[in-house]
Amino acid sequence: MSKIDDKEIKLRKEIEKLNSELATAHRTKEVRTNQLFNSEERFALAMRGASDGLWDWDLETDEVYYSPRWKEMLGYGEYEIEDKLSTWATMVHLDDKDFVLNKVQKYLSGEAESFEVEMRMQHKQGHEVFIRSRAFKVSRGSACEPIRLIGTHVDITRQKKAELFDKRNTKILEMIAKGKPALSIYDEIALLYEERHPGMRCSMLELEGNKLLHGGAPSLPKAYCEAVHGLINGPEVGSCGTSSYTGKRVIVENIETDPKWADLKDVALPFGMRCCWSEPIKGSTGKVLGAFGMYFDYPALPNKEQSNDLTSAARLASIVMEREHTQKRIRDLAYTDELTKLSSRTHFYLNIESLIKECARNNRKFGLLYIDLDNFKHVNDSLGHDAGDFLLKEAAQRLKKACREVDYIARLSGDEFCIAVSDVEDEYDASHVAQRCLDLISQPIELIGRKFTPACSIGIAYYPNDGKDIQTILKAADTALYAAKDLGKNRYSYYNKDLTKKAEYRFKIQQYLREAIEKQQLTLVYQPKIDINTGEVISVEALSRWNHPELGQISPVDFIDMAEQIGMIKSLTEWVLKTACGQSTLWKKSGLPAVRMAVNISPSHFLDSDLVPLIKKVISETGILPEDLELEVTEGVVQTNQENLIIFEHLKELGILLAIDDFGIGYSSFASLKHLNVDFLKIDKYFIDDMLTDNKSKLLISSMIEMGHNLGHEVTAEGIEKKEQFNMLQQLGCDSAQGYLFSKPVGAEQISVLLGKKLTG
Numbered sequence: 001m002s003k004i005d006d007k008e009i010k011l012r013k014e015i016e017k018l019n020s021e022l023a024t025a026h027r028t029k030e031v032r033t034n035q036l037f038n039s040e041e042r043f044a045l046a047m048r049g050a051s052d053g054l055w056d057w058d059l060e061t062d063e064v065y066y067s068p069r070w071k072e073m074l075g076y077g078e079y080e081i082e083d084k085l086s087t088w089a090t091m092v093h094l095d096d097k098d099f100v101l102n103k104v105q106k107y108l109s110g111e112a113e114s115f116e117v118e119m120r121m122q123h124k125q126g127h128e129v130f131i132r133s134r135a136f137k138v139s140r141g142s143a144c145e146p147i148r149l150i151g152t153h154v155d156i157t158r159q160k161k162a163e164l165f166d167k168r169n170t171k172i173l174e175m176i177a178k179g180k181p182a183l184s185i186y187d188e189i190a191l192l193y194e195e196r197h198p199g200m201r202c203s204m205l206e207l208e209g210n211k212l213l214h215g216g217a218p219s220l221p222k223a224y225c226e227a228v229h230g231l232i233n234g235p236e237v238g239s240c241g242t243s244s245y246t247g248k249r250v251i252v253e254n255i256e257t258d259p260k261w262a263d264l265k266d267v268a269l270p271f272g273m274r275c276c277w278s279e280p281i282k283g284s285t286g287k288v289l290g291a292f293g294m295y296f297d298y299p300a301l302p303n304k305e306q307s308n309d310l311t312s313a314a315r316l317a318s319i320v321m322e323r324e325h326t327q328k329r330i331r332d333l334a335y336t337d338e339l340t341k342l343s344s345r346t347h348f349y350l351n352i353e354s355l356i357k358e359c360a361r362n363n364r365k366f367g368l369l370y371i372d373l374d375n376f377k378h379v380n381d382s383l384g385h386d387a388g389d390f391l392l393k394e395a396a397q398r399l400k401k402a403c404r405e406v407d408y409i410a411r412l413s414g415d416e417f418c419i420a421v422s423d424v425e426d427e428y429d430a431s432h433v434a435q436r437c438l439d440l441i442s443q444p445i446e447l448i449g450r451k452f453t454p455a456c457s458i459g460i461a462y463y464p465n466d467g468k469d470i471q472t473i474l475k476a477a478d479t480a481l482y483a484a485k486d487l488g489k490n491r492y493s494y495y496n497k498d499l500t501k502k503a504e505y506r507f508k509i510q511q512y513l514r515e516a517i518e519k520q521q522l523t524l525v526y527q528p529k530i531d532i533n534t535g536e537v538i539s540v541e542a543l544s545r546w547n548h549p550e551l552g553q554i555s556p557v558d559f560i561d562m563a564e565q566i567g568m569i570k571s572l573t574e575w576v577l578k579t580a581c582g583q584s585t586l587w588k589k590s591g592l593p594a595v596r597m598a599v600n601i602s603p604s605h606f607l608d609s610d611l612v613p614l615i616k617k618v619i620s621e622t623g624i625l626p627e628d629l630e631l632e633v634t635e636g637v638v639q640t641n642q643e644n645l646i647i648f649e650h651l652k653e654l655g656i657l658l659a660i661d662d663f664g665i666g667y668s669s670f671a672s673l674k675h676l677n678v679d680f681l682k683i684d685k686y687f688i689d690d691m692l693t694d695n696k697s698k699l700l701i702s703s704m705i706e707m708g709h710n711l712g713h714e715v716t717a718e719g720i721e722k723k724e725q726f727n728m729l730q731q732l733g734c735d736s737a738q739g740y741l742f743s744k745p746v747g748a749e750q751i752s753v754l755l756g757k758k759l760t761g
Helices: 003-049 068-073 085-091 094-108 157-177 182-196 222-228 238-246 265-271 304-335 345-362 376-383 385-402 429-441 470-486 497-518 556-565 569-589 611-622 642-654 669-673 695-710 723-732 748-754
Strands: 052-058 064-066 115-122 128-140 145-155 201-208 211-216 250-252 275-282 288-296 366-373 408-413 416-421 445-447 450-452 456-463 492-494 523-531 537-548 552-554 596-600 629-634 657-663 680-683 714-718 736-738
Touching (some): 052 068, 064 085, 068 145, 094 128, 094 145, 128 157, 157 182, 157 304, 182 201, 182 304, 211 222, 211 238, 211 288, 222 265, 238 250, 238 275, 238 288, 275 304, 288 304, 304 345, 345 366, 345 408, 345 470, 366 385, 366 429, 366 470, 376 385, 385 408, 385 416, 385 429, 385 445, 416 429, 429 456, 429 497, 456 470, 470 492, 497 537, 497 556, 523 748, 537 556, 537 569, 552 556, 556 569, 569 611, 596 657, 611 629, 642 657, 680 695, 695 714, 695 723
Parallel strands (some): 456 492, 629 657, 657 680, 680 714, 714 736
Antiparallel strands (some): 052 064, 052 145, 115 128, 128 145, 201 211, 250 275, 408 416, 523 537, 523 736, 537 552
């Protein structure tokens, strides 16, 4: 063989060897490719099995690969979102974005050895998804510069919600343990379950008697809560009303169509409530305390988790409600006297201390009545403690009835009671309450088949005059109580002896006045009013007088004020009108010169609807001419409201003359005159007294006269006692005058002598 053949053979062997190696290489690559594919498939399946989503962030291009599972985790299909970093940026919670990116930078820079973070991301349907993300970086080159960040996403929402639920639940239990207000705990319970079930709104209603009262509903509209507050529960009263009535769970899938909501759906539907599930809230004894309601804005039935939570929520609320009931019971035992149901001594002290602080801040005063039943020990000793207890309960109710709404009453101990009389105007306000106590307590009662007439003694003290702290004022009232007992019992006494005497005098006036008015034991006197230019008597003013056989002459200021207080002013006014108008008619029939009869009308009676009919009746019965009757009213009632103006108009339609008495010292003098149709203005004695020495008074009187004339009114000056006053009033142009200078108030017989005379002082 030639050398060429040898080389060829050798070359062929080399080629065969290379082909063999190449075939082997191809087989190896195929195996490796299959192995890689299988590994990637197994990894993807493993991630899906582990509910992990994959992401691959190219740090150079900012492109990000999101695996189908990653997208599915947030509610998106495989091709719904772009593989860009901006996609993640729009989905991550705003409060978490900077925190996550900061952790990324620390990992990429080598400051942190690993990357793991928890964040909130927005689901396609709008709710939040809690994500845990882990990642590793891929680097190249000797500098190990990171070029990619590859990681996983795991949905940990259920775990985080469980943690948050447990945390909130623990917070609620701590609030209960610390005695936080029930309303704030109710709100926390509602928020606990609303956070657990997005879209849910919760409410708690407390049952008081048969009424449902708003407890807590932080996510429900205020208008809806107010609408159901005070709702009477029943078998067909919404979900919560029915549940609290039956003591059973009530599930309403559709509020709009369910008959239980027939009367309430118009309240619920406008606020987006479409279903309501309610669970009765029961105490440890099984007593229904209220109802827990869950609402959604679409018709639905609860799933298993929601059903279990409805039970749990009601049980949690029951702890709070039962605590409230227990605490209320404890407060009742501590602050309420068990026998009489009035406040106890403890509660009384707390309230008086609070009242003292309030009065000190606002510069106000209050009265304190210390009350003790007279001869109570005798009842216990002779009739037994059951009879004594019965008397105490009855006395408590009578004393409570004697109080006003603003007053506060308590039983201190045994047969001792206390009343705090608030909003007092003067030293005698407390005596009105005390007198009612005496009157009501002294009504007969039957004890063990025997008729018994109770009685009590009362001591009165005032804050701050008689004491500026609770101990001092109680001691003062107690001292006054014993003074009342020393004076014979069945009476009240002030800590201040002078006030006691004055109060006793007022009480006697009150006792005798009703009888005096009913039996017409008062008399009338008359004071003339003269024409200032001619001196002729043009009218007389009727004035009531009372001379009591025991009390003597009683000031009109005292008994007219008392008539107002005891509701006898109408009867008194009617008697004065009939007597005065009748006397005027008698004078006229006897041939005496005609004069007008002026009668004062009480401000309260003037505004009464009975006044105009009474005037018509008096005119008809006495025969007096309307133009001969002049009604005087103080400017306290001269107001511009329509009601007052109408009364003035009705009287003027009858032909009655009207005068504003005590003009110049009231609140509305000049402002109201333009609205009123009156005939006379009577300048008050206050200005007349010093008109000779005080130039300002003279100027004021001059202005009043000029103004009255300009408005078409005649002007009278009252209280004239000096000739110089009379002369000055003549110079100022006053029309008429009245006062002691001409005549004191005198009887009808003496007026007959004055009529026809000229009185110039």
